[in-house]
Amino acid sequence: MKVNSANDLWHRCLRVIRDNVSETTFSTWFLPIVPLNYENNVFTVQVPSQFFYEYIEETFVDLLRMTIHREIGEGTRLMYRVLVDRTSGTSTTIPSDDKLKPNQLYNAPKQENPFARKEVIPNIDPQLNPIYNFNTFVEGTSNKLARTAGISIGNNPGTTIFNPLFVYGQSGVGKTHLVHAIGIQAKQTHPDKRVLYVSANLFQIQYTDAVRNNTVNDFLNFYQSIDVLILDDIHEFAGKNGTQNTFFHIFNHLHQNGKQLILTSDRSPMVLQGLEQRLITRFKWGLSAEISKPDFELRKGILKHKIFKDGLDIDDEVVNYIAENVTDNIRDLEGVIISLLAYSTLTDKPIDLELAHKAVSNVVNVTPKVVTIEQIRNVVCEHFGLKIEEMLSKRRNRELAQARQIAMYLAKCHTKHSLSSIGEMIGKRDHATVLHACKVVNDLMEIDKQYRACIQEIQNKIKA
């Protein structure tokens, strides 16, 4: 049959297809298809790109098969001619097969295009920040899992079970730092690998440009040539269907070819909104690791690390104060250190609690934690290994008496209760006993360093 007949047949098919898809889908995905030939039960059409071919096969293969069988005849096979290079008109021919996997597709005859040349020159700028490495990333309970998996990936990209690695958590908890560190490690252990960090925002901009300039094929080929792809803030793809669709094909291609994918998001894949289900399903294939809010120990560790790195000299008391009050965000902790440094240099004052208070109150709302007598009783009992009933009893051995005195002193310092109500709640004692207890504790703190440290430790636990 001649091309003309193929044309007629295709026009009949288009009429059926038009009734089954939206107008936009029709003009985007079906009008660009060019009927070429119908011979020996094989209907050959030309499609503009490999991506186009994949999309058609993935999304419309059933509709196409049904339509072609109806309009052309049962047993007709569909053959695609994929246009590889628009300027030279080079193409490759691929049969329609819904079982054809993308990795098989990419084993198709080698194509001559600009990116084939690029593959021989493996080095691209990975866009990694050298400061964000594993040496500067402090480990804590909130990031242990993600960090451990990250090190493993850095050493063996693409070959661990953590593929993709999906790191999620609130803003400022260290997601970007960690994924850069993985990229740096991967590059160090495998210098020939093509590692690339890209933010979701930049990826989106590049994709939009590619659509505008009619270079989506090049865009796809480039991303499909990466060995370790790090995509930051994937939640920003929400509602961007074209970008998601393109990323879906890149993801499939890389994953099926044993390449490493590392993604970050502000929430877990389970609660990601505005993203296609087929993408979310893929995000769950590897490891989803949360980086939660840093605990006190990690906050302190990071502060000490930064202080040491900046060559500063800051008292533990000041470090504890900052770590106690700046709780949510590591970026804020860094901000406080920078402010302290600036204040101290400009005013020529030492970095003390007063200065720290100023710097911290610029970053967070410092509202003192409300402490109750019950909490104080619990913490003191736990510290000395006593039962609450023992503290509230009439028994007077030395250990119990000391614990009661400390609890009374702390209740006086940290609550607004009167002396008599403190006495009432700590063993039904009168206000004179509480007054005496406060004096004893104060006096002992003045002369006994160890005792003072013990009270400080209990206070820290109360405020934690």
Ligand SMILES: Nc1ncnc2c1ncn2[C@@H]1O[C@H](COP(=O)(O)OP(=O)(O)OP(=O)(O)O)[C@@H](O)[C@H]1O
């Ligand atoms: N464990 C850590 N050790 C040392 N520095 C850290 C750690 N976690 C985070 N930081 C530092 O905190 C700052 C904020 O971290 P990062 O940008 O990685 O957060 P994020 O979770 O990606 O935030 P966002 O979602 O807002 O992009 C960075 O300067 C980073 O170096």
